[in-house]
Amino acid sequence: xxxYKLNEIEKKRKETVLNLKAQGINPFGHKFLTEYSxxxxxxxFDELQGKDVLAKGRVMAIRGHGKAAFVVxxxxxxxxxxxxxxxxxxxxxxxxxxxxxxxxxxxxxxxPLFKTHTGEITVEVKxxxxxxxAIRILPEKxxxxxxxxxxxxxxxxxxxxxxxxxxxxxxxxxAIDQVRKFLKDRGFFEVETPMLQPVPGxxxxxxxxxxYNALEQNMYLRIAPELYLKRLIIGGFEKIFELNRNFRNEGxxxxxxxxxxxxxxxxxxxDYHEMMKLTEELIQSxxxxxxGSDTITYEGNEISLKPPFDRIKFSDAFEKYANIxxxxxxxxxxAKEVLERLGIKMNKPxxxxxxxxEIFDKKVETHFIxxxxxxxxxxxxxxxxxxxxxxxxxxxxxxxxxxxxxxxNAFSELNDPIDQYxxxxxxxxxxxxxxxxxxxxxxxxxxxxxxxxxxxxxxxIGIDRLVMLITGKNSIREVILFPQLKKxxxxxxxx
Numbered sequence: 001x002x003x004y005k006l007n008e009i010e011k012k013r014k015e016t017v018l019n020l021k022a023q024g025i026n027p028f029g030h031k032f033l034t035e036y037s038x039x040x041x042x043x044x045f046d047e048l049q050g051k052d053v054l055a056k057g058r059v060m061a062i063r064g065h066g067k068a069a070f071v072v073x074x075x076x077x078x079x080x081x082x083x084x085x086x087x088x089x090x091x092x093x094x095x096x097x098x099x100x101x102x103x104x105x106x107x108x109x110x111x112p113l114f115k116t117h118t119g120e121i122t123v124e125v126k127x128x129x130x131x132x133x134a135i136r137i138l139p140e141k142x143x144x145x146x147x148x149x150x151x152x153x154x155x156x157x158x159x160x161x162x163x164x165x166x167x168x169x170x171x172x173x174x175a176i177d178q179v180r181k182f183l184k185d186r187g188f189f190e191v192e193t194p195m196l197q198p199v200p201g202x203x204x205x206x207x208x209x210x211x212y213n214a215l216e217q218n219m220y221l222r223i224a225p226e227l228y229l230k231r232l233i234i235g236g237f238e239k240i241f242e243l244n245r246n247f248r249n250e251g252x253x254x255x256x257x258x259x260x261x262x263x264x265x266x267x268x269x270x271d272y273h274e275m276m277k278l279t280e281e282l283i284q285s286x287x288x289x290x291x292g293s294d295t296i297t298y299e300g301n302e303i304s305l306k307p308p309f310d311r312i313k314f315s316d317a318f319e320k321y322a323n324i325x326x327x328x329x330x331x332x333x334x335a336k337e338v339l340e341r342l343g344i345k346m347n348k349p350x351x352x353x354x355x356x357x358e359i360f361d362k363k364v365e366t367h368f369i370x371x372x373x374x375x376x377x378x379x380x381x382x383x384x385x386x387x388x389x390x391x392x393x394x395x396x397x398x399x400x401x402x403x404x405x406x407x408x409n410a411f412s413e414l415n416d417p418i419d420q421y422x423x424x425x426x427x428x429x430x431x432x433x434x435x436x437x438x439x440x441x442x443x444x445x446x447x448x449x450x451x452x453x454x455x456x457x458x459x460x461i462g463i464d465r466l467v468m469l470i471t472g473k474n475s476i477r478e479v480i481l482f483p484q485l486k487k488x489x490x491x492x493x494x495x
Contacts, residue, residue, distance in 0.1 A: 006135070013135045016100060020133070027133035032056050032108035039077035041113060042121045048113045055080055055123050056108040056131065058160065059101060067094070070122075073107065076166075081122040082109055088126050097128065104134030152483050171290040172467045172479060178289035179243060179263055179463070182282050188239040188265065193228035195221060195245070201442045202226030204383070204427075205248040208258075221247035226384065226458065227445045229266050230413060234453050238268040243463070254475045255405060257483050261463040270457035271386075271412040272396045276373055279400055279408055279459060280307040283371070287470050298403040298472055301369050309371035309400070317374050318356075321364040326378060329355050351430070353380035368401035375399075383423045385411035386455075403469055410459040417449035 006014060020027045034054040036044065041053060057073035057080070064070050067086035072079050086094045088111070101107065111126040139145040139161045151158040151165075158165050180190065198217070200207035202224030212219045225242050232240055243263040250256060267274060284294045284305045294305040315326050322342070329335040335355040339346060344362050348354045356378060368374070375398035376388060385395035396412035414420050424441045467479040477483040 007137070009137060010135055013102065013133070013137075017133050017135060020100070027130055029108075029129050029131040032129060032131055034108075037077035038073070038075045038080040041080055041123070042078075045113060045115070045121050050112050050114065052110060052126070053113050053123060054108065054110050055082070057106065058134075059103050059105045059107060062101070062103060069097075071101075073109075074160075081116075081120050083111075083116075083122050083124045084128075085124070088124065089128075093127070100130065100133075102134065104136070104138045105130060106132040106134070148477070149485070152477055152485055153488075155481055168467070168471045168473065168479060169481060171471055174290040175286045175467055175470060176243065176261075176463065178286045179282065179461075181289075182285050183241050183265065186239070186278075188241045188267075189237065191229070191232060191237070191240050191242055192244065193222075193225045193232075193242060195247075197222050197228075199440060199442045199444070201440060201445065202228075202384070203246075203248075206250060208247050208249045223248050224262070224460070225264055226460070227442060229264055230453060230456065230458070231445070231448050233266050233268050233456050234448050234451055237266075239266075241265040252484060254477075255465065257464065257476050257480055259484060260476075260480075263461045263463055265459040266413070267457045268454045271455060272375070272398055272410055272457055275410040275457040275459045276309075276311075276375075276398060277307075278457075279373075279410065279461070280305075280309045280371065282461075283400075283402075283407075283466070286466065290467075290470050296470055296472065298469055299474060301403065303370055303403060303469075305371060305402075309373055310368075311373045311375060314360075314374050314377045317364055317367075318360065321367050322359050324359075326356060329359075349430075351380075353378070357381055365399075365401050365406060366404040369403055371400065371402045373398045373400055382411065383427055384414055384420075386414045386416075387419070405465055405469065406462075407465050407469065408459060408461045410457065413453070413456040413458045415449065415453040415455060417446050417453075420449055421446050 017027050032054070034056055036053065038055060038057060041048065041055060055073065057075035059071055060074050060079065061072040062069060069084045071082040071084060073082060084094065084097055089097065107128055108131050109123055109125045109128040111124045114122055114124055116122055139157060145151050145154070145157050145161040184190070196210070196212070196219045198219060200220040200223050202222070203226070205223045207220040207223050210219050210221065224246055225244070229240060229242060241263060244261070245259055246262045247259050250258060252258065265278070267278070284307060287294050287296060287305050296303050296305065318324070318326050324338055329338065330352050332350055332352070335352070336350065338359070339355065342359065342363055344358055346354065346358060348358070376394045377385070377397040379387065379393055379395050382395040382397045385397040388394040388396055398410050399406055400408035414423070424446065428441045464476050464479050468474070468476060471479060473479055
């Protein structure tokens with residue numbers, strides 16, 4: 001069990017709490033609702049000047065001695081200054097303020113709004129309440145909480161200490177709101193599908209496994225909602241989306257967190273061309289809603305999100321940036337030579353699909369800084385996409401890359417159940433040969449398809465990566481409130 005540690009100052013604060021309780025004073029108060037936020041008090045100063053107002057928030061600074069002091073408090077909207085004065089509060093109340101109130105405490109105040117001689121909008125405190133006594137000391141004001149590990153583990157301190165972090169998550173919320181608004185305005189219905197699935201499907205990834213006691217069977221945290229959403233299209237929905245969590249039992253990196261937020265859209269009777277147009281319009285609208293602009297800066301690059309986005313065929317992109325054709329890699333001896341020449345080490349079985357994916361990930365996608373649709377992928381790496389009418393080895397699929405990051409994946413969905421069954425068989429064969437991240441056979445889904453899946457366009461967008469781009473962050477941990485980290489035991493990471 002991790003030891004509960006307090007430094008000397010914190011021990012004194014804890015003693016203060018206990019002493020207050022012993023005196024019948026509750027240091028953890030009750031509700032304190034205000035009509036205006038701190039930001040609104042400033043914005044409405046001309047209207048509220050001289051009137052008694054209520055303000056609340058966490059104490060961020062205290063300065064002054066003797067019989068007057070200025071205090072800065074912060075709520076969700078921002079900061080406002082308070083003026084505490086002996087003559088206004090009286091001896092008992094002012095003594096309580098001086099002796100008890102510390103930086104980090106949460107208080108509520110009442111008093112008239114005025115401007116100091118320096119023009120600072122301020123509440124002249126006539127009365128106040130202690131709403132929550134802080135025992136722990138906040139990070140030092142000027143340096144804040146800077147260590148990334150500490151910031152992610154103690155996100156609450158990160159939010160208190162670093163204003164820009166709060167702004168990131170405000171933008172994230174605005175972005176998600178706009179995704180929903182954009183799709184609903186175009187007639188898409190939001191739906192929910194299972195998080196616990198008897199068969200993990202919809203993507204090629206290793207699932208998290210759990211056990212359902214009541215049914216006495218293994219269940220899987222979903223790696224994607226795709227196959228359930230397409231069952232709904234079969235059932236008669238025509239325009240649907242889901243925005244929720246996926247779980248993949250994979251490594252943690254700047255671009256990957258095992259629990260992440262994904263938005264998937266399905267549009268009956270459309271194909272990947274409609275999904276391209278929908279995607280670029282959606283991305284632009286989200287950026288404007290969250291940041292006020294459709295131009296962003298990422299990794300030092302100014303990126304325009306104005307449609308239309310660039311487009312390039314997968315085979316052309318591969319040849320341009322990897323200096324080899326896709327078809328040449330079907331000779332696995334040749335593929336091995338190419339991997340050695342490019343300095344790429346394979347951690348997966350040497351198959352055509354794995355080689356193509358690995359080279360594309362390492363040598364091709366990083367070149368797409370401005371928004372670019374890469375389309376028409378080899379069938380071997382797209383088990384759920386519809387074949388091209390012009391080339392049976394190609395599927396109608398695209399991925400969107402911005403800032404060198406894969407942001408979206410979309411198909412004209414495969415709606416031939418016989419073809420789907422054969423592809424599932426190929427995936428199952430690869431799994432039996434040691435490939436863990438392949439699609440498993442889902443007979444129930446094939447049966448559903450046999451009732452008729454209309455031609456459908458499907459799209460998936462990684463919300464965390466989208467927020468990374470529009471906020472200019474190069475790590476997914478910066479845009480997830482509580483990213484996954486190794487467990488600590490006695491202050492050390494568990495190995």
